[in-house]
Amino acid sequence: MKTLSLIALLAAAPILSVPAFAGPFDKGNIQEGKATHEEKCNGCHASKFNNNGSKIYTRADRRVKTASGLSQMVTTCNAMLGNNLFPEDELHLAAYLNNQYYKFK
Numbered sequence: 001m002k003t004l005s006l007i008a009l010l011a012a013a014p015i016l017s018v019p020a021f022a023g024p025f026d027k028g029n030i031q032e033g034k035a036t037h038e039e040k041c042n043g044c045h046a047s048k049f050n051n052n053g054s055k056i057y058t059r060a061d062r063r064v065k066t067a068s069g070l071s072q073m074v075t076t077c078n079a080m081l082g083n084n085l086f087p088e089d090e091l092h093l094a095a096y097l098n099n100q101y102y103k104f105k
Helices: 002-012 030-048 067-081 087-102
Strands: none
Touching: 030 067, 030 087, 067 087
């Protein structure tokens, strides 16, 4: 009887709209991040990697190894270059980079 009561209770509970396995940058806007990357980041990276800015993300000795490391690197670059990005811009940028290159879950 207790099992049936528990099943009825769970069936009547409201369904949560939060995904069970949310990614680290799910609240970021990939398209906005891409635009920020093109405007603020790609030129600097391209100048360091023979006009191929994506090599900074795909090289064997890349520094970023985790989602939190990616967030920290975006924040560090923003501060060092004086890009004056807002935290939500950093999130969008990290979402784009994760989607395009890193694939952290």
